[in-house]
Amino acid sequence: MIDLLIGAIKAILIIFLALNLAAILLWFERKGSALIQDRVGANRANITGFGKRLGLPNVGFVNTLMADPLKLFTKEDFVPQDADKFIHALGPFLALFPVLITFAVVPFGNEIRIAGRTINLQAAPINAAALYILATIGIGVYGVALGGWASNNRWALLGAIRATAQMISYEIAMGLAIIAVVVTYGTLDLQAICHAQGGVWFGWLPRWGVFVQPLSFILLLTAGMAESKRVPFDLPESESELIAGYYLEYSGGKQAAFMLTDFAEIVLVSALAVTFFFGGWQIPWLAANGFHLPGGAFIAVNPLVVSIFGIIAFFVKVVIFCWIQILVRWTLPRFRYDQLMKLGWKGLVPLGLANLLVTALVVVLTQGTV
Amino acid sequence: MPMGLFWFLAVVTVIASLGVILQRNPVHCLLSLVVTLLAIAVIFIGEDAVVVGFLQAIVYAGAIMVLFLFVIWLLNIGADTGPSGHLALKFFGGVAAAALIAELLIFLLPPHLKVKFAGHSATYGSIESLARTLFSQYIVAFEITSILLLIAIVGAVALARRGPGSQLAKSASGSAPAERVL
Numbered sequence: 001m002i003d004l005l006i007g008a009i010k011a012i013l014i015i016f017l018a019l020n021l022a023a024i025l026l027w028f029e030r031k032g033s034a035l036i037q038d039r040v041g042a043n044r045a046n047i048t049g050f051g052k053r054l055g056l057p058n059v060g061f062v063n064t065l066m067a068d069p070l071k072l073f074t075k076e077d078f079v080p081q082d083a084d085k086f087i088h089a090l091g092p093f094l095a096l097f098p099v100l101i102t103f104a105v106v107p108f109g110n111e112i113r114i115a116g117r118t119i120n121l122q123a124a125p126i127n128a129a130a131l132y133i134l135a136t137i138g139i140g141v142y143g144v145a146l147g148g149w150a151s152n153n154r155w156a157l158l159g160a161i162r163a164t165a166q167m168i169s170y171e172i173a174m175g176l177a178i179i180a181v182v183v184t185y186g187t188l189d190l191q192a193i194c195h196a197q198g199g200v201w202f203g204w205l206p207r208w209g210v211f212v213q214p215l216s217f218i219l220l221l222t223a224g225m226a227e228s229k230r231v232p233f234d235l236p237e238s239e240s241e242l243i244a245g246y247y248l249e250y251s252g253g254k255q256a257a258f259m260l261t262d263f264a265e266i267v268l269v270s271a272l273a274v275t276f277f278f279g280g281w282q283i284p285w286l287a288a289n290g291f292h293l294p295g296g297a298f299i300a301v302n303p304l305v306v307s308i309f310g311i312i313a314f315f316v317k318v319v320i321f322c323w324i325q326i327l328v329r330w331t332l333p334r335f336r337y338d339q340l341m342k343l344g345w346k347g348l349v350p351l352g353l354a355n356l357l358v359t360a361l362v363v364v365l366t367q368g369t370v
Numbered sequence: 371m372p373m374g375l376f377w378f379l380a381v382v383t384v385i386a387s388l389g390v391i392l393q394r395n396p397v398h399c400l401l402s403l404v405v406t407l408l409a410i411a412v413i414f415i416g417e418d419a420v421v422v423g424f425l426q427a428i429v430y431a432g433a434i435m436v437l438f439l440f441v442i443w444l445l446n447i448g449a450d451t452g453p454s455g456h457l458a459l460k461f462f463g464g465v466a467a468a469a470l471i472a473e474l475l476i477f478l479l480p481p482h483l484k485v486k487f488a489g490h491s492a493t494y495g496s497i498e499s500l501a502r503t504l505f506s507q508y509i510v511a512f513e514i515t516s517i518l519l520l521i522a523i524v525g526a527v528a529l530a531r532r533g534p535g536s537q538l539a540k541s542a543s544g545s546a547p548a549e550r551v552l
Contacts, residue, residue, distance in 0.1 A: 138432020
């Protein structure tokens, strides 16, 4: 019974954090884009002067966060005539669901020991987690594809076809990047991969995956951004020629679900990059009993506090990667479609294969002692 | 796997597979097929064949069904393209279905079915044991399969390639509006 309760709390915690981070990112992106383009950004939604009353500058932080979803959920839920009503309603949730369930295998902290009980801070500790991620990402295509098709609109269908082609193309590069990491660490278990990234090389360099698999990291981040269909990969949505692509005929809550999917995917890609390449919840030089600083200094820390530091470190790293993705979005222009396909099939896939080959060779020659 | 979960998945699988053959709209049929494949993948995982289950979800539900979706879209198959009502076709279809059911009944009922589902080793279905079997006992079959797939890929590239002077290359250089949009 208590195990069931702990499992439920873990699941709720990770979903709560993922969904809230996704919602905060919407505001983050509006203000971030404003910063980059030298504008003020979203500052109108301040109906009751909430920010001022709290002594905050009039940035609309709390209010934009509340106003955006409130506006979306109170709008009319429009279904076009001759649309496939069942699949039209199913589409956004078919897109959102696989992204959210992927968070189940992301370890957001080390094993915590409370009252003689060891709690693994991973909602679903399955030992084939890397395959699970590839499976859920693969299924995520259907929401976009069927949502666009069911709208009975040519622009939406074109957007859906573009999105499907783009997602299955970049899934291969993403899979190759993940497989290279799996080969390096010899396990599919994400918590074990995080454990393997503890400790240091040469007395100071953290044993993070990015120093072993730098190419893999770039592949995963690029392919992940293409999967989330954002600039410079936003051809399925391109406002200028396809209006909004696959979610053109959606309004209200369903459109909000598609938006949430995009932002949840950003969080997911960040979480995967952090788990595979930046030590997950590992903090440099922090072992289970305290900080072992490079100079030889040692600061003792309570093991429970170390675990809590780990959770905080994981989320700080995830937020940093979300910010990097937003920076990229507002820095680069959109690709042309042939450039997108060339980058995917002639750039990332051969690079990923070569990387995998070299990794496998090195692992076999060193007998997996990386 | 708990019995209740098995029955739930079994019922979902049967209903979804009936949906594949009974529905008129090809996209609805495809969606039913995806549900069928995913339910079978979960049954695999429940029976400890974890890797096979996930590979089923990745390869069939995640990749091959998307290909089917593309075929349906690009050939523009509408809801009205049902089977033709030809009597001979229905007759032979019925005979084939009856033969298949009879065969399944004969070979899957107790006297023939000797497979035991319980009592496998602890590493059963793990990626280690699967890889060990695949790359030692079945290595020849595995390599032959990969060469077959390679031939298929080379063949597909050769068919789709736009050589200089081919009809496709000419129309591409004129860049038809439809291609530019895509």
